[in-house]
Amino acid sequence: MKKIGILGSTGSIGTQAxxxxxxxSNYEVEYLxxxxxxxxxxxxxxxxxxxxxxVIDKTKESELLKKIKHNNIEVLSGFDGLLEMAATxxxxxxxxxxxxxxxxxxxxxxxxxxxxxxxxxxxxxxxGWIIKDILEKNKSKIIPVDSEHNAIFQCLLGENKKDxxxxxxxxxxxxxxxxxxxxxxxxxxxEALNHPNWSMGSKITIDSATMMNKGLEYIEAFWLFGxxxxxxxxxxxxxxxxxxxxxxxxxxIKAQLGEPDMKGPIQYALSYPSRIKSSIKGFNFFDCDLTxxxxxxxxxxxxxxxKDALISGGSHQVVLNVANDLxxxxxxxxxxxxxxxxxxxxxxxxSHDSIDSPDLKEIDELSKWTKEYLNKEILV
Numbered sequence: 095m096k097k098i099g100i101l102g103s104t105g106s107i108g109t110q111a112x113x114x115x116x117x118x119s120n121y122e123v124e125y126l127x128x129x130x131x132x133x134x135x136x137x138x139x140x141x142x143x144x145x146x147x148x149v150i151d152k153t154k155e156s157e158l159l160k161k162i163k164h165n166n167i168e169v170l171s172g173f174d175g176l177l178e179m180a181a182t183x184x185x186x187x188x189x190x191x192x193x194x195x196x197x198x199x200x201x202x203x204x205x206x207x208x209x210x211x212x213x214x215x216x217x218x219x220x221x222g223w224i225i226k227d228i229l230e231k232n233k234s235k236i237i238p239v240d241s242e243h244n245a246i247f248q249c250l251l252g253e254n255k256k257d258x259x260x261x262x263x264x265x266x267x268x269x270x271x272x273x274x275x276x277x278x279x280x281x282x283x284x285e286a287l288n289h290p291n292w293s294m295g296s297k298i299t300i301d302s303a304t305m306m307n308k309g310l311e312y313i314e315a316f317w318l319f320g321x322x323x324x325x326x327x328x329x330x331x332x333x334x335x336x337x338x339x340x341x342x343x344x345x346x347i348k349a350q351l352g353e354p355d356m357k358g359p360i361q362y363a364l365s366y367p368s369r370i371k372s373s374i375k376g377f378n379f380f381d382c383d384l385t386x387x388x389x390x391x392x393x394x395x396x397x398x399x400x401k402d403a404l405i406s407g408g409s410h411q412v413v414l415n416v417a418n419d420l421x422x423x424x425x426x427x428x429x430x431x432x433x434x435x436x437x438x439x440x441x442x443x444x445s446h447d448s449i450d451s452p453d454l455k456e457i458d459e460l461s462k463w464t465k466e467y468l469n470k471e472i473l474v
Contacts, residue, residue, distance in 0.1 A: 097124045098364070099182060101199055102190035103138055104131040106295040107213045107239065107356060111188055112138065114361045118370060124184050127176055127191075130154050136161040143167075146182065148175045150195075181206050186364060188239065189214045192297050193419045194461060197221050201454075204234040211363040213239035215307075215314045219415045222317025223408055223451045236318065237363040242311050243318055244359035245337035245350035250319070253342070261315055262339040262347075264331040265308045266291050266354075267387070271332060275393050281432035283425065291334040291354045300422045304435050305389065309400025310418075313411055316404055323404055328397065330387040335377060353377055395436045399443070409449040412457050416464040417442040424473060438472055445471075 098115065102108045103126040115121045123142040128135045130151035139147060139162050148170040149158050155171040162169075170179055173195070180187065180199035187203045188211040189196050196214030201221060203210050205228055212218070218225060228234065238244045242263050250258075269288050270281065286303040287296060294302070301307035308328055316323050334354040341347045352358050355374050362369070391398055396418075403410035417439045424430045430438070442464055449456055 095122045096120055096186060096364070097122050097184045099123075099125040099179070099184040099187040100190060101127045101176065101180065101188065101196070102129075102192065102214075104128040104134040105190055105192055106293070106298075107190035107360065108188070109134075110357050111190065111360050111364070112142065114357055114364060115142070117373060118365075120370070121364065125179055125182055127179055132158040132161060139165060139167060146170065146179060148179045150176055177202055180208075184208060186211055186237075188360075188363070189217065190239075192295055194220060194416055197457075198454075201225060201228065204228045204236070205232070207232050207234045209234065210236045211239050211360075212236050212243075213360075215240055215243075215310050216415050216419075218314040218317045219310050220412050220457060221454070222313065222411070224454065226317060226320075237366050238314075238318060239359055239363045240311065240314070241354075241356065241359045242338040243314060244362060246315065246319060246340060248350045248362070249338070249340040249348040253340070253348075255320065257342045257344075258319075258321055258325065259341040259343050259345075260325045260327055261319060261321055262341060263308065263311055263315060263326065263328050264334075264336050264338050265305065265311075265328060265389070266302070266332055266334045267330040267389070268302045268305060270303060270393065271330065271387075271390075273393075275390075278393070278433050279431060283428055286425070286432060290332075292356070294356070296426055297419075297422055300425060300435075301418070304396045304432070305394035306396035306400065306418055306435075308389070308394075309397045310415070312397070312400055313404045323401070328389050330389050331384070332387070333382055333384055335382060335384060351377060396439070399436060399440055403443065407448055407450040408452050409446060409456075409460055410443055412452065412460045413443050413446045413464050414439060416461045417468065420465060420468050420473075429473070438468070441472065442467060 123144045125146040126144050127148040132154050146168040152171045180202040186209050190213045197217045197220045200217035336349045339349040403414040421435050421438045
C-alpha cells in the first residue's frame, strides 16, 4: 500500500488526484491540505479518512473542526502547519498548491527524502538552484506532474543526458492563438478563462491565455532536467495530443502522446515506476490532424520575459513569478486589463536589485519587495 499526501487537495489537480486514487486500491491517503475550502475538505475527510489535515486559512480551523468533530483526525492550520505536514513521512507527496506558496513545502519534502510529485512549477522557478542542490545531496526524487514535464520525464527514461539534442515543450496556444493582436486590449476575463482543451484552475488558465505558463515551464525544464537553456524549444501544438518531445543527437525524436486529461500524468506519477490501467480513453489517430506552429512572441511577450529571467539570474525568476501571481489575481478580480499583465511584470523585474542565486531568506525578501512595490507603485 503506497502512502500518499496531497497538498492542495481541493484544487483542480488535487481533486483529480483523488479521483485517480478512488479507482485504485493500492493507495492510502495519509494527509490532505486546503487553503480555505472546508466544505470540500470535510467531504474528502469523510471519504478518504486521512490521519492529518491542514487548512491554511487559520480563521477556518474552528469551522472545520465542527464539521469533522466525530473524526479522530489531527487538524493543523496556517502556513506553519502546512510546512509541518510537508515533513510527514509518506511514500509520495503531491504538491498541487497553486502559486508561490508551494515552494517551501517542496523544499521541506525533498529535505526529508520524500518522493515529490510536483505540480507546482513555481517551486522550480523560484528556487530551482536550491532544489537542485538538495537532490544532489540526498536520496529524494521529483516525479513531474505537469503534463509537459511528465512527458519529458517519460521520454528520458533509459536515455543518457549527453545524448539530448533538445527538449521540445508543446503548448496549445491558449484561447487567443488565432485572435488578432489589435483586439487584445478588449479581452474579457470570461474569454481568458475559456481554454480550448484543458480543464484547469483559474490561475493556470490565465497563465495559459498569456502563455506565461509556457515561460514558467521553460524555466522549470531547465532546472528539472539539467539541460542548457538554448536546448529547450517551445512549439505550439493546438490539439494538445503530443504533450512534449525530446530530440536526440542521432536525429531520433521521442514524443509522449495522449488525450488532454490531467488524470493521465497524475496517475503516472502516483504509480511510478509501474503503470496501472486507466479510465482515460485511448487516442484515435484517424479523428485528429496534428499541427505545429511557432509561438507568436508579439502576442505573448510573457514567454520572452520568462526566458530573459532565466538567463539573468535567480532573483529575476523570483520577481517574475511573484509578480505574475499578483497581477493574475488582479486580472481575475477585473482590476487590470489583459495587456497590463506582461507590462506590470516587466516593470517589476526592471526595478528590482538583482541577485544571482538568492537563498531562502533572500527569496522571502524579494517576494516581500515585489508585493510592496506592486501595491505602492503600480496597483494604486
